[in-house]
Amino acid sequence: MTTAVPAVPFHDGQSIPQLGYGVWRVEDEVAAEVVKQAVQAGYRHIDTAAIYGNEGGVGRAIAAAGVPREELFVTTKVWNSDQGYHEALAALDVSLEKLGTDYVDLWLIHWAKPSQGKYVETWKALIEAQRQGRVRSIGVSNFPQAQLEEIIEATGVTPVIHQIELHPYWQQRDLRAFGERSGMLTEAWSPLGQGGDVLEDPVITEIAEAHGATPAQVVLAWHLAIGNVVIPKSVTPERIASNLAAADVRLSEDEIARIDGLDRADGRIGPDPADIDF
Template sequence: MTISVPQTPFQDGHAIPQLGYGVWQVEDEVAADVVGQAIRAGYRHIDTAAIYGNEEGVGRAIASAGVPREELFITTKVWNSDQGHDAALAALDTSLAKLGTDYVDLYLIHWAKPAQGLYVDTWKALIEAQEAGKVRSIGVSNFPAEQLEEIIDATGVTPVIHQVETHPYWQQRQLRAVEERHGIVHESWSPLGQGGEVLEDPVITAIAEAHGATPAQVVIAWHLAEGFVVIPKSVTADRIVSNLAAAELTLAEEELEQIRGLDREDGRIGPDPATITF
């Protein structure tokens, strides 16, 4: 059975599969195996990053998958130590070599890192890379609203997507309002939370039971219903498959409202993008 994953359009004319496969904290050798599994299961959107240390493994999986490159959507990201105009362009070339491809579908600035003050120059480099054909679309990850507005004002070029921590306990409503004003697609990392707390929430488990679904499928279906691009990670074969099947789970509006009600002021798991130092 082929699972149909919706395509989310970008304002630059391209589109991204709304449900993808993330490989954060997946070792390079493991990535070569699990990304291959994901592609065979039906995923066409793979999300990696230079700092993950697994671009070569992802590249090996792409090369051996038996799927034409143009059918795959590959995202990678420039790391904080490679910010700045020239460094970012060099980092992209390194990532392309490791991935074994002459372009990526989406290149992101991994963190704004405001204190470093290089995000505008880095954004200008990404614009050049897109113009050169090395990148189809460009976006950002982990940008506070202030820095998001600043790169748009400085260049006149708006990121097509913003990837940031988002899950039922941390729903990013204020940031999403800024993104919506600019036509920026919202993408969720850590979409299932961490440590199992979200997946064990009584609201989530009750909805899962009602649908004969897993809690993870319910949370992924919520992201999709909200219009977010979502990139759950798993290295377990059955979960790789079941997470993709969430694309076929439809939640009732009442159930979506129940999940929206789980938002917390203290729900953030990861670091604050405004104050990171790494």
């Protein structure tokens, strides 16, 4: 039986499959194979980025997977060195060529990088690309709240989604609440944490045992239950399929509350978006 992944609406009238497949740190040639496997397993949402160096592999996978382009949801992102109005639009040309498509479903600014000071003009480029029809929806990734407020105030256009580090040990409640008030969805990168700590947490393993599920499925089911869009990565066929099946796991309110209680003040894995130098 095929897992049914819900689609959640954007404020611009488009929608996004809530469970997708991420390809961070997947080499280009590997991406060509594993993305094809993911699509054939049932994923319809693929998340890549210019800096990942695998847009070409993703494009080849999409072409070979045997699924019409209009049934797929493809995200890519503009990198820090390509920020700026004209620079970002030129970078989109490169991304579209590598992906082998004339549009992407979602284009994100990868990091605000406040010290660079180009995020407002870059956001204006995303707005123009959407007007041109080369991207269906536009959003951001790794933005502090102050920079989110600034781009909305400067343009009157609110991102449809904000992609941030989010997992049971780092739950970003304030940013999620701001997004909800503003009409933005929240999307989780590193949704399972890193290094296995989250997946070995006794709360997670106990709930997994109760459901006959894997710890990863429980964490992904928690994300889905609280409204996050989520993009787990695996290059193992069994885990690719297993992660997708998380959409069939239903957690109780008590189980969700127990996972909510795992949040930690020191749970961040990646860099602070307010202070990056790359």
